[in-house]
Amino acid sequence: MNPYHDAMERCTPPxxxxxxxxxxxxxxxxxxxxxxxxxxxxxxxxxxxLAAALVFAMGTSAVALSxxxxxxxxxxxxxxxxxxxxxxxxxxxxxxxxxxVDSVVADHYLIVAYVEIQDLEGSRLRADMDxxxxxxxxxxxxxxxxxxxxxxxxxxxGADGKTALAAVMEWGGQSVGDPSMTLELIDPVDCSIxxxxxxAPIQTIDLSGLDTGGLLPRLDRLELSPVGINLVAAYRADAxxxxxxxxxxxxxxLTVHYADGTQRMSVQDGLRGSFxxxxxxxxxxxxxxxxxxxEIEPLDTEHIVGVSCQNWYIPIENGAAGPxxxxxx
Amino acid sequence: xxxxxxLFRQVYDAYGPGLYRxxxxxxxxxxxxxxxxxxxxxxxxxxxxxxxxxxHERNWLFQVxxxxxxxxxxxxxxxxxxxxAAASVSLPPAELxxxxxxxxxxxxxRTALHLYYYEGYTVREIARLLGVTVPTVKMRLKRGREALxxxxxxx
Numbered sequence: 448m449n450p451y452h453d454a455m456e457r458c459t460p461p462x463x464x465x466x467x468x469x470x471x472x473x474x475x476x477x478x479x480x481x482x483x484x485x486x487x488x489x490x491x492x493x494x495x496x497l498a499a500a501l502v503f504a505m506g507t508s509a510v511a512l513s514x515x516x517x518x519x520x521x522x523x524x525x526x527x528x529x530x531x532x533x534x535x536x537x538x539x540x541x542x543x544x545x546x547x548v549d550s551v552v553a554d555h556y557l558i559v560a561y562v563e564i565q566d567l568e569g570s571r572l573r574a575d576m577d578x579x580x581x582x583x584x585x586x587x588x589x590x591x592x593x594x595x596x597x598x599x600x601x602x603x604x605g606a607d608g609k610t611a612l613a614a615v616m617e618w619g620g621q622s623v624g625d626p627s628m629t630l631e632l633i634d635p636v637d638c639s640i641x642x643x644x645x646x647a648p649i650q651t652i653d654l655s656g657l658d659t660g661g662l663l664p665r666l667d668r669l670e671l672s673p674v675g676i677n678l679v680a681a682y683r684a685d686a687x688x689x690x691x692x693x694x695x696x697x698x699x700x701l702t703v704h705y706a707d708g709t710q711r712m713s714v715q716d717g718l719r720g721s722f723x724x725x726x727x728x729x730x731x732x733x734x735x736x737x738x739x740x741x742e743i744e745p746l747d748t749e750h751i752v753g754v755s756c757q758n759w760y761i762p763i764e765n766g767a768a769g770p771x772x773x774x775x776x
Numbered sequence: 777x778x779x780x781x782x783l784f785r786q787v788y789d790a791y792g793p794g795l796y797r798x799x800x801x802x803x804x805x806x807x808x809x810x811x812x813x814x815x816x817x818x819x820x821x822x823x824x825x826x827x828x829x830x831x832h833e834r835n836w837l838f839q840v841x842x843x844x845x846x847x848x849x850x851x852x853x854x855x856x857x858x859x860x861a862a863a864s865v866s867l868p869p870a871e872l873x874x875x876x877x878x879x880x881x882x883x884x885x886r887t888a889l890h891l892y893y894y895e896g897y898t899v900r901e902i903a904r905l906l907g908v909t910v911p912t913v914k915m916r917l918k919r920g921r922e923a924l925x926x927x928x929x930x931x
Contacts, residue, residue, distance in 0.1 A: 451893045451924075454874050460796045461806060468792070468810070469784055472817045650843050653884070656912030749823065765832075766839035767907030 519603040519612045520550055520561045525739030527552050527732055530673050532645035534560065541638035543568035548630060548642040554649050554672035556719065556728050558582055559737065560630060560642070561602075562613045570608030572635070574601050578613045580632035584625050596717070599634075600737050614737035619719030619728055647672050650748055652768045655681065659771055662759040664693040664725060669754075669761070669768055673745035676701060676713070676754060678727040679720075686722035694718060696757055697727030703746065704753040704760075714743060727756070780821055787820055790830070791837050794895060798838065801890055802845035804879050812844045835905055838895070842887060842906070877924050885920035888913050 521528040536548035545565040552559045560582075566572050578599030599615040615630060626644035654666035665681040678697060683690075701713040713729035720726035731746040733739055753762045760772045777785075795816060799809035819840050827833040878886055884906075891897040891905065892913075899917070903910045 449893055450874060451878065451889070454872075455797055455801075455890075455894045458797055458800060458875070460793050461810075464796065464810065464813075465788055465792065468788065468814055468817060469781070471814050472784060472821055473778075473780055646847070649847055651846050652907045654907060655884075656908040656915075658909065749825075765835060765904075766843065767904055769907060 516549065516563055516612060523561065523602040523612070523614055523738045524552055524559075525741055526744050527674065527739055530647040530745060531561075532647065534642045534644060536640060536642035539638050539640050540567070541636050543571075544636045544638075546632070546636060546638060546640055548640055551642075551644055552674060552732065553644050553646050554674050554677070555646065555670055556619055556677050556726065557674050557730060557732065557734065558615075558617050558644065559732070559734075560615045562615055562630070562632070562640070564611045564613055564636070566609045572601075572604055572608045572611040574604040574611075576601055576611075577634040578615060579634055580615045580617075580630050582617045582628050582630055584628045596734065598734060598737070601635075602738050616734050616737060618715075618730065618734050619717060619726065647674060648748075650766070652763065652766060654678075654768060657769045657771065660773070661693075662771055662773060663696045664691070669763075671746070671748040671751065673748065674732040675728060675730040675746070676703070677729075678754075680725040680727075682724050684723065688722070691722050691725065694722075694725040696759060697725055699756050701727075701729035701754055701756045703751055704755065705747070706750050706752050711746070729756075783821060784817065787817065787833075787837075791834060795837060795841055797894065798841055798890060799845060801875075801879055801886060802841075802883070803848065808848060812841065812848055815844050816841050835901075838891070839905055846883070874924065878920075881920050881923055885916045885923065888916040889920040889924075892917055 520531060524531050530552050531550050532552070534548045534551045538545060538547040540546075543566065545567055547563050548560050549563050550561050564572060578601060579597050580599065581597060596618040597616065598618075599613060601611050602614045603612040605611065613635070615632065626646065628642060628644065630640045630642060632638050632640060650671040652669040652671070654668050657666055659666060663678075663680075664683075667679045667681045670677040670679065680694065680697070695718075698716070698718045700716050703711045703713075705711075711731070713731060714733050715730040715735070717728050718725060719728045731743070733743055751763050753760055755761070755774060758773055758776045760774045761768050762770075762772070792813075796809060796813055799812045799816075800806060803809045803812060816837060820837060824833075824836065827836065878889060881889065887906070888902055891902050892899070897905065899910055899913045903913045906913070
């Protein structure tokens with residue numbers, strides 16, 4: 448024994464922990480992650496989950512006055528509906544419009560926010576309006592992420608032009624961490640909407656210290672979520688165009704390998720971040736169609752046994768990764 | 777007793793207090809630690825793979841706890857409560873000082889230190905659990921030890 452062990456041993460669990468935990472766990476619905484099933488079953492399971500999410504959300508939403516809004520959000524999120532999380536957003540008024548971020552689907556590098564818009568002064572809202580904006584973190588602690596891909600669209604517009612639901616997307620522009628941010632909307636209304644994100648489940652695998660064998664730049668971590676996979680390189684303060692050529696290994700489609708031998712390819716890929724902080728980012732949610740196509744499925748992160756791209760393969764087992772192997776492209 | 781109740785009791789008896797202590801060290805807040813622990817148990821009861829051995833199960837539980845604590849720690853600002861207040865326990869000053877120092881270590885160091893000095897994992901097991909190399913774990917332990925007063929952590 449050692450003093451640390453002895454001291455920690457005195458930190459006994461609080462009274463009633465076991466009972467509270469037992470009651471909460473046994474009465475809880477299983478979350479969106481699910482046991483591994485063959486691909487065909489996953490598709491059907493996704494449909495069931497979608498229906499369940501719809502029923503659950505419409506029955507319990509705090510925004511009881513707009514169950515239709517919820518339906519439009521889940522319709523736009525499609526198979527990702529189970530990962531729609533409420534956003535703690537403020538309501539703002541600008542140019543005769545009232546706006547509020549209702550909910551989001553997000554991991555650390557992709558945000559899709561669903562914005563409820565009401566025209567207080569007329570019937571100006573149209574389905575073909577331009578939509579785009581930028582998310583600004585309240586505390587950008589990890590400087591070095593410089594580029595982002597932005598997008599947006601009206602995913603539902605009321606026939607009277609008085610109400611609409613917009614989806615606003617940003618990919619790659621966020622540094623990890625602070626979920627408090629402001630959506631600086633440019634179109635259709637110039638305004639700033641404060642919100643706090645709830646992320647989808649993210650599994651982080653520490654890769655610092657992993658020998659990359661010259662196949663990849665030095666790495667910091669791998670992040671797996673239902674919407675995408677991000678391979679984050681170690682921060683390089685002395686980065687130049689010459690000494691960051693190894694970041695090119697993070698470009699190209701990513702293949703996800705499952706325990707049953709099946710594979711999935713990323714929907715979109717990109718080398719994001721900056722020279723100093725390179726991020727290989729691979730999406731499994733379509734950032735270009737904010738009404739998600741039904742054939743796209745969320746990534747089942749719990750049963751991944753490896754990821755590969757170009758000439759490298761990273762095995763994953765029991766939440767750990769490595770060693771990196773060279774493969775034939 | 778249902779299967780789920782039976783499973784919950786088995787897992788809690790074997791790992792519950794240890795997982796709670798780990799979550800408390802990471803979150804420095806009893807309520808947050810309890811929330812994370814609840815998620816760990818939800819995953820264990822409803823989404824766990826088939827385990828090959830008790831060690832496999834234990835490793836999996838700690839891996840899940842590590843990931844959930846990291847996610848929660850990033851998402852919410854950490855409580856700055858002293859561990860004593862967070863844990864609602866009364867400790868001798870020396871032990872309290874040790875635990876507060878340990879809780880204030882960088883996350884990677886305190887995780888390695890706790891797994892080694894409290895849970896009794898070997899360096900190699902920690903390396904596997906965290907997905908890093910053995911020298912990396914040794915370095916984290918060395919730095920963690922150096923940050924604490926020497927008399928508190930003895931090999």
